[in-house]
Amino acid sequence: MSFLPISINVENKKLLIVGGGKVALQKIKNILPFTTNITVVAPEINGEINKTDKITIITDFYNKKYMEGMFLVYACSDSPEVNKQVLKDAESSGILCNRTDQSEKSHFHSPGITETEEMLVTINSKRKEVKKMVKLKDEVHTHLKEREELLSQKEKQKGKVYLVGFGPGNPDLITRRGEKLLFQADVIFYDDLLDAQALDRYSAEKIYVGKRRGNHSKEQREINKILFKAAQENKMVVRLKGGDPLIFGRGSEEKFYLEQNGIEVEIVPGISSAVAAAAHGNIPLTHRGISSSVAFGTAHGKNSYQILESDTSVYFMGAKNIRQIAQKYLDNGYPSDFPVALIHNASLDNQKVMKTTINKIIKNDFKIESPVISVFGNTVNYQEILKEKERETK
Numbered sequence: 004m005s006f007l008p009i010s011i012n013v014e015n016k017k018l019l020i021v022g023g024g025k026v027a028l029q030k031i032k033n034i035l036p037f038t039t040n041i042t043v044v045a046p047e048i049n050g051e052i053n054k055t056d057k058i059t060i061i062t063d064f065y066n067k068k069y070m071e072g073m074f075l076v077y078a079c080s081d082s083p084e085v086n087k088q089v090l091k092d093a094e095s096s097g098i099l100c101n102r103t104d105q106s107e108k109s110h111f112h113s114p115g116i117t118e119t120e121e122m123l124v125t126i127n128s129k130r131k132e133v134k135k136m137v138k139l140k141d142e143v144h145t146h147l148k149e150r151e152e153l154l155s156q157k158e159k160q161k162g163k164v165y166l167v168g169f170g171p172g173n174p175d176l177i178t179r180r181g182e183k184l185l186f187q188a189d190v191i192f193y194d195d196l197l198d199a200q201a202l203d204r205y206s207a208e209k210i211y212v213g214k215r216r217g218n219h220s221k222e223q224r225e226i227n228k229i230l231f232k233a234a235q236e237n238k239m240v241v242r243l244k245g246g247d248p249l250i251f252g253r254g255s256e257e258k259f260y261l262e263q264n265g266i267e268v269e270i271v272p273g274i275s276s277a278v279a280a281a282a283h284g285n286i287p288l289t290h291r292g293i294s295s296s297v298a299f300g301t302a303h304g305k306n307s308y309q310i311l312e313s314d315t316s317v318y319f320m321g322a323k324n325i326r327q328i329a330q331k332y333l334d335n336g337y338p339s340d341f342p343v344a345l346i347h348n349a350s351l352d353n354q355k356v357m358k359t360t361i362n363k364i365i366k367n368d369f370k371i372e373s374p375v376i377s378v379f380g381n382t383v384n385y386q387e388i389l390k391e392k393e394r395e396t397k
C-alpha cells in the first residue's frame with residue numbers, strides 16, 4: 004500500500020479520538036498544536052486527558068453516532084474489535100480513519116514531526132521503523148536549529164571576506180566552519196579547482212573567477228577589486244580556494260590587499276591537495292627511519308622549480324614540467340630509480356595514482372593531466388622498504 008504524504012488544514016474541522024488510554028493521550032498531544040476541535044469518546048478516560056481543557060470528552064462506549072460531522076477519526080482503543088468497527092464505520096461514512104493498532108490498514112498515518120521557529124518537517128518511515136524515524140527526527144531537528152542559528156548570525160558578518168579552503172575537490176573534505184560560512188554567504192567567488200555543482204546547495208550568488216574554460220585569466224588585481232567591491236556593498240563574501248588558501252593559493256595577497264583597504268578578513272584553513280594526495284595515494288609524507296622532513300614547492304613556470312632540501316618533496320602544478328624536474332634530480336646525483344608518485348585529481352572519483360621513477364619519467368616522456376601532485380622521495384615505496392627490513396631482521 005502506498006501513502007501520499009500531504010498536510011491537511013484542520014482549522015474548524017472536527018476530529019474524533021476513539022479510546023481514552025495512553026495511545027489516545029499521545030495522539031491528542033500531537034494534534035493539539037494544530038486544532039483543539041477534538042472529541043474523545045471512551046468508557047474510561049486517562050486522568051491526563053481529563054485534565055486537558057478545550058477538548059470535548061464523552062465518557063461512553065463507542066457508537067457510530069459519534070462519527071457524525073467528523074473530518075478525521077483516530078481509532079486508538081485498546082480493543083482491536085472496537086478499532087476494526089471504527090475503521091469500518093468511517094469507511095462507510097466517507098471519513099478518513101487512522102487505526103493505531105494496525106496502521107497499514109488505515110487511510111492515513113501520522114508522520115514524525117519536528118519543528119523550529121521557521122520550519123516544520125514531517126518524516127515518514129516506509130517500513131514502520133519507529134526507532135530510526137525518531138533518531139532521524141532528532142538529527143533533523145539539530146540540523147535545523149544549527150542552520151537557523153547560523154542564519155541569525157549573518158547580520159554580524161556583513162562586509163567581511165572569508166578566504167575559505169575548499170580542500171582538494173571532494174566536497175566531503177571541507178571543514179565544518181567552511182561549510183557553515185558557505186551556507187551563510189551572500190556571494191561565493193570560486194575558481195577551477197572545484198566542481199561548481201558542489202555549490203548548488205548554497206543559496207548565495209556564485210561568481211566564477213577562475214582562469215581556465217577559455218576565459219582569459221582574471222588578473223589577481225582584478226579579483227582583489229571584485230572582492231573589495233562585494234564587501235563594500237555590505238555583503239558577506241566567501242572566497243573559496245582549492246586546498247588551503249595559504250599554500251600556493253594567493254590567499255595572503257588577497258588578505259593583504261583587502262585589509263589595506265579596510266576590509267575585515269578571516270582565513271579558514273583547508274586540506275591542502277598535497278596532504279590529500281598523500282593520504283589518498285597511500286604515500287606518507289614522513290615515516291620514521293625513511294623521511295624526517297617534507298617540503299612543498301611549485302613546479303610552475305619555466306625553470307621556477309628547484310630541488311627541495313628535504314627527504315620528501317611535494318610539487319604543485321607540475322603537470323607540464325614533470326620531465327624537467329626528474330631530469331634535475333638525475334643531474335643532481337639522485338639514483339635513476341629514485342621513486343616518484345604522481346597523483347591526479349586526489350580525493351575525486353577519477354583519481355589516478357602512478358608510482359614510477361625519475362628515469363622512467365625522463366625516458367617515457369609521458370604526459371599527465373593537471374591537476375597533479377608529484378611526490379619525490381623514498382616514502383613512495385615505504386611498504387616495500389618495510390617488508391625488506393622485516394625480511395632482514397628474520
Ligand SMILES: C[S@@+](CC[C@H](N)C(=O)[O-])C[C@H]1O[C@@H](n2cnc3c(N)ncnc32)[C@H](O)[C@@H]1O
Nearest residue numbers: 246247250252275276319320348349374375376
Ligand atoms: C594554484 S595551486 C593551489 C594549491 C592549493 N592551495 C592547495 O593547498 O592544494 C593548484 C595546484 O594544486 C594541486 N591540486 C589541487 N587540487 C588537486 C587535486 N585534487 N589533485 C591533485 N593535485 C591538486 C595541483 O598541483 C594544482 O596544479
